Amino acid sequence: MQEYKNIILVSHCLLNELAVVKNDAGRKDNLSLIKNLMKMNVGIYQLPCPENRMYSPNRLGSVYEQFDNNFYRKTSRDLLSPIVNEIEDYIKDGVSFLGVIGIDGSPSCGVGLTCKSKEFKGEISAIKDIYHCVNSIEMTDDKGVFMEELEKLFKTKNITANFYGYNDNNQDEIIGKIEESIKK
Numbered sequence: 001m002q003e004y005k006n007i008i009l010v011s012h013c014l015l016n017e018l019a020v021v022k023n024d025a026g027r028k029d030n031l032s033l034i035k036n037l038m039k040m041n042v043g044i045y046q047l048p049c050p051e052n053r054m055y056s057p058n059r060l061g062s063v064y065e066q067f068d069n070n071f072y073r074k075t076s077r078d079l080l081s082p083i084v085n086e087i088e089d090y091i092k093d094g095v096s097f098l099g100v101i102g103i104d105g106s107p108s109c110g111v112g113l114t115c116k117s118k119e120f121k122g123e124i125s126a127i128k129d130i131y132h133c134v135n136s137i138e139m140t141d142d143k144g145v146f147m148e149e150l151e152k153l154f155k156t157k158n159i160t161a162n163f164y165g166y167n168d169n170n171q172d173e174i175i176g177k178i179e180e181s182i183k184k
C-alpha cells in the first residue's frame with residue numbers, strides 16, 4: 001500500500017464532468033492534473049458540487065450574483081462544514097493539507113476568476129436583448145460563493161489553505177506549486 005502523507009480538496013467536476021452545466025466545454029486537462037496528483041501519492045478529496053446538489057444537472061449557467069444569497073451560502077456551509085472538520089482531524093493526525101483546487105470562471109468554485117453580472121437574471125423569454133444580457137457577464141478576480149464560504153470555515157479553525165484555480169491551461173503550474181509545497 002502507498003503511504004499517503006498529503007491531502008488536497010478538489011472541485012467535484014475535476015473528477016465528475018457530469019456535474020458541469022450542460023453545453024459547457026467541460027474540463028480539458030483534468031485527467032492529467034488528477035494523474036499527477038496520484039503520482040505524487042496525494043489523497044484526493046472530492047468536494048460536492050453545490051450547484052448540482054441545489055439545482056440539478058439541468059440547471060442553466062449562472063453568475064455570482066444569483067448565488068450570493070443567504071440560502072446558497074448556508075447550504076454551502078452545511079455541505080462544507082463536515083469536510084472541514086475531517087480535514088482538521090487529518091491535520092491533527094499528521095497529514096499535510098495541501099489546499100484546494102477550484103475551477104476558475106465558476107460563480108461557485110472560482111478561485112482567481114469568477115463570472116459576474118448585475119443584468120444576467122430574470123425570465124429568459126422576456127429578455128429583449130439576450131446578447132446584451134450575456135455580454136454583460138464579466139470575469140473578476142474574485143472567489144466564487146462556495147469557495148468564499150470554504151475559506152471562511154478554514155479561518156474559523158485557523159487552518160491555512162492554499163487555493164488554486166484550474167483553468168484548462170495551468171495544470172503544470174498548479175502541479176509545480178503543489179510539488180514545491182510538498183518539499184517544504
Ligand code: SF4
Nearest residue numbers: 012013049103106109
Ligand atoms: S459548481 Fe463547482 S463543482 Fe459544480 S460544476 Fe461548477 S465548478 Fe464544478
